[in-house]
Amino acid sequence: MKLMVVEDDRIIATGLEYSLQQEGYEVVLAYSFQEAKKLITNNTFDLCLLDITLPDGNGYEICKEIKKDQDIPVIFLTALEDEVNVVMGLDLGADDYVVKPFRIRELISRIRSVLRRYHKESEENIINIGNVEVHIRENRIYKNKEEIILTSMEYRLLMQLVNHRGQVLTRNQLLEGIWDVSGDFVNDNTLTVYIKRLRTKLGDDLANPTLVKTIRGIGYCIDK
Template identity: 55%
Template structure:
């Protein structure tokens, strides 16, 4: 299930992306009105989370643009819960609003409620939450990863750490694209909010390969592109 996020604050935007991906959502993050209007695709997203105050406009105009094309659920993020702001957002067709600063658990609960009301609850969208790549199957609703055993042909559950799981999802969401080490490092915040360093990334790549590759010494799922980074080809 894809979520469209418009947030110009880097810290809030990356935090939202991380939290949503941890819940199994696929996230497209934009930072300006211009970028949002350019990246929007009809029929592609199940939910939109829009910041109101933007450097080159406002979330209201983006909401109007989206609603003219498709009736997709929208949640506004606002630093001001003044009644006029709330009313304006709801009159434009927004389904809910959340005031900053907000608790992640509260936002996730509101997202589930909005999706349920709209009939787009991710529990009823099974196909969107099953990700296949090579010999692995990911059930995003449960954060469950199955790997097909070469000898038996049966799928077996593998235990991944939170960072290994996030790393795997990153590759799955960018199939066919070379991901540089820097781009991966920028995304891979650890649970305490610190950046994962370059040496640690090498360790996580190795551990992930050990768990999902048929032959970790000759990886076929997550390949190294010398001098550039890594790629998941299929």
């Protein structure tokens, strides 16, 4: 997922960029209103983090620009003394705000919460991956209109990849997402077996997979 961070303090911005990239997000930085405006015009983002006070404007104006043409979630980064004014941002359509100084884990939790809410509200029941259809509400998978029967582990693995379409997930991220709470042991070797089984059931070419792709040295992904 692609995030825009608008923050004029370059040390804070760089720290945010590093921490968010460690969580698997693609991050684009802007240090001013004008830089942010250009980025909004030329890019599509999944979420925007906006500092309120900028050298040539403010986060409220950026929020207006974002919400004018696109339904993109916005989180304000606000200094404690600005908190009283955050209601203005919420009235403009912002989804949340975090008061500085903040803990990075808190911010990441807020980001995930907002993204989950957006995806739940806009989620399509049917997601197409090539000639495979994922029916979200029914928890069913079809290929060429014929149902594919997956085990619970295979289904969880597929949904991990589907829910992060376009994002490369490391093997560790996948293992954390499919860990069986009932106690079944899932390790790195087991993950390789599940990936192979999933590809076979989806009819993916094991020698040259096009649905569940291997990103060598990093992990796996499903394209948007």
